[in-house]
Amino acid sequence: HLHSAPELATLLGNQLKVQVIDSALKLAKKRKTSNSIQDYLEFLVRLQIFTWEEVQSYMQTRLLGILEQLIPYDGLITEEPELTFDLKFTDSKPGFRWCDLQPLLGQRQKQWTALAPAIPSIEAIPRIKDITSADTDTTQYLRKWIDGQHSLVDISTNSDQDPLKLAQLYYKWTKVGWLTFERSRKSEEELTSSTQPTGSHTDDSGKQIVLSVDDSSVVQTMIKRAIQDCYQVVLANNAVDALNLLNSNDISLVLLDVTMPGIDGLELCRTIRSIGKFHNLPVVMLTAKDGVFNKLKGQMAGATHYLSKPITQDKLLEVLNRYVPNNVKA
Known part of the structure; x- marks a missing residue:
């Protein structure tokens, strides 16, 4: 508008x-x-x-x-x-300029990730839980804006508020029990489509399947856009989902972020290597950290290759084409 x-x-x-x-x-x-x-x-x-x-x-x-x-x-x-x-x-x-906006988006994504335990996405729908202990002004606000129908982004748009700042406020209210969040129907459909098991080594076009594991949706979207013309891409934002996708798909290569909450990329890489059928699966570690020591840790964990962010599309495709056998390009 x-x-x-x-x-x-x-x-x-x-x-x-x-x-x-x-x-x-x-x-x-x-x-x-x-x-x-x-x-x-x-x-x-x-x-x-x-x-x-x-x-x-x-x-x-x-x-x-x-x-x-x-x-x-x-x-x-x-x-x-x-x-x-x-x-x-x-x-x-x-x-x-995009080069200025991109790091700001990255910083904001980290803040969104910190809210994820309570607020799964910008499309999540807040619901009033128990506001008996809320003050009068907060109660009036909640009754005005929270109807169980409108998502966080709807409310931020209608009230002309920064959705991130609004989410941070709502996160505090979830901690005191005033609010709870549920995924929107659209978010559930997106999650299902992005992690749908294929059960085969290639899709209908003959593309090899690459699993990208990263807790940043910004990074995930950039990776998908960079390689989707040549590869089928399935996404996971944590180690548990990644292992489930590995077991239900015939993955050709794993792109694995080092720094993730909970089980980090190094530990997940070691877990993957401990499973016999994944001994030779190419695992490319991605990280914002650089240096010989960090690369050595990746190699010790069983990584096939190590890339430092930011990564260009050409460099990413070059590495994938090197390690994915018999790649069928689109």
């Missing part, structure tokens, strides 16, 4: 708790000018209602929230020519 200039300015004013925003908007409406969002905000910045840095921070948070919703899905982003949104950034008002 693209907001009009007054709508966007109102959202900014509410987020920044600008007490004079209503008066400033009335003054802005009296100006005889176009509906340009850029001109509208320029005027409010000149009035010192807010700064361009605050505009950029707000837009960046909105953008990160949108990307977090899009990342789990394959598809294309297309432009709608009939929609106009002329907010632009210049040298003095810098915009957003």
